[in-house]
Amino acid sequence: MAPKKGAATEDKLQLGRPGNNLKIGVVGLPNVGKSTFFNAITHSSVAAENYPFCTIDPEESRVAVPDERLDWLNAQYKPGARIPAYLAVIDIAGLVKGAAEGQGLGNAFLSHISSVDGIFHVVRAFADPDVVHVEGEVEPVRDLAIIHNELRLKDVAMLNKYIDANQRNIERMGSGGSVDDRKRKDDFATIVKVRDWVQAGNDVRKGDWSNREIEVINTQYLLTAKPVTYLANVSEKDYLRKKNKFLPAIKKWIDENNPGDKLIPFSGAFETALAAIEDPQAQAAFLAERGGAASAFPKIITTGYDSLHLMHFFTAGEKEVRAWTCRKGAKMTEAARSIHNDIADSLIQVDVMRFEDLKAAGSEADLKAAGKLIIRGKDARIEDGDIVYFRSGQGKAKK
Known part of the structure; x- marks a missing residue:
């Protein structure tokens, strides 16, 4: 039966923690290039030695999310400060076969993965006799x-x-019962359903779950519920020539097992050499010598950011131009809370400039003269790239 005319459509809930301060963890076997990747992408100095378990405690850093729109706004407003959106990246030590049963340092590492919201899964796609592989030969699949x-x-x-701890109590409830009892039984049935799905070889994130089921799933912090971006670490030679013998098999495995997930090749050796060059002109010369090659990191960062269902909006003025992070589909009050709770709690309306409209007009004054300034209520949805001015009931606003 079709929904009644004017009936509200329920928003689809997302797997994972709510909020804007989400983290993505770098995961893979030992010695596949995870810490090398992390060092280069964050310009950090995490140990990256040629032996398993070099990294034990997870390291965390933030990386700026590249956005040409922020660059344009910075050139337009010429502010005192330019502040990008950031993605938190955590380097997690390598897993080994049997980690779920405590092999290697498995339980500790798996708990580290449980604390992040998304995964960069690094797989080694280069052969090097001088770099030990924990499984012997290099076989990415x-x-x-x-x-x-x-x-x-x-x-x-x-x-x-969870099932073992709760099954006896659920069985004692029998049929009927209070509202709370029925809820507990429904929640338990959802957990059993999810267990059966995962036990059959599926990732939680690939299931078709109702909003009520997602609410229950999100209380469990399941590892296979987290979005994954696959990163194939290839040699510098293969990266520059854009050809690698392992990539077709990797892509086939992803398409068969986790269709829709992204695969991005990168070279830890290339990125490390590039990151070590601080002078922009020297960097340009380095890339020119390599046929105009470019870093894979901007694509990796934006893909990881997007996989967490994050987007950003802007505030712009003479003092600063800034990108703020919020979840896709957020209402204006949720977006305002990214800035300050007081603004969100007293929000009345929002002045919105669409980035495309501002760029086409050439200036804020010309956009307003063309009647393209949009007024939105606090329950309206904010859209990716909106430039906003929050108006609050306490006379406070953020531009």
Whole structure:
């Protein structure tokens, strides 16, 4: 039956924690280039030695999210400060086969993955006799399957623990019962359903769940519920010639097991050399010598950011031009809370300039003269790239 005319459509909930301060973890087998990737992308100095478990405690850093719109606004307003949006990246030590049962430092590492919101899954796609591989030979598809299986097994174990702890009480309730009892039984049935799905070899994130089921799933912090971006670490030679013998098999495995997930090749060796050059002219010369090659990091960062269902809006003025992070589909009050709770709590309306309209007009004054300034209520949805001015009931505003 079609919905009644004018009936509100329920917003689809998202897997994962709500909020804007989300983190993405770098995951993979030992010695596949995770810490090398992390060092280069964050300009950090995490140890990256040629032996397993070099990284034990997770390291965290923030990377700026590139956006040409912010660059344009900066040139337009010439502010005192230019502040981009950021993505928090965490370097997590390598998993090994049997990690879900405590092999290696498995339980600790799996708990580190549980604390992040998304995954950069790094897989080694280069052969080098001087770099030890924990499984012996370089076989990326096998490595992908190992990590996938360990995360899945850990989810099954966590779900079974919940089921074992609650099953007897649920069975005692019988049929009927109070509203709270019925809710507990429904929640338990959802956990069993999710356990069966994962036990059959599927990731939670690939299931078709109702909003009520997603609410229950989100209380469990399951590893396979997190979005994944696959990063293939290739040699510098392969990266520059855009050809690698392992990539077709990696892509096939992803399409068969996790269709829709992104695969991005990068070279840890290339990115490390590039990151070590601080002078912009020297960087340009380095890239020119390599046929005009470019870093893969901007694409990796924006893809990871997008996988977390994040977007950003802007505030712009003489003091600063700034990108603020919020969840896709956020209302104006939620977006305002990214800036300050007081602004969100007393918000009345929002002046909105669409970036495309501002760029086409050439200036804020010309946009307003053309009647393109949009007034939105506090319950309206903010859209990616909006330039906003929040008007509050306490005389406070943020531009």
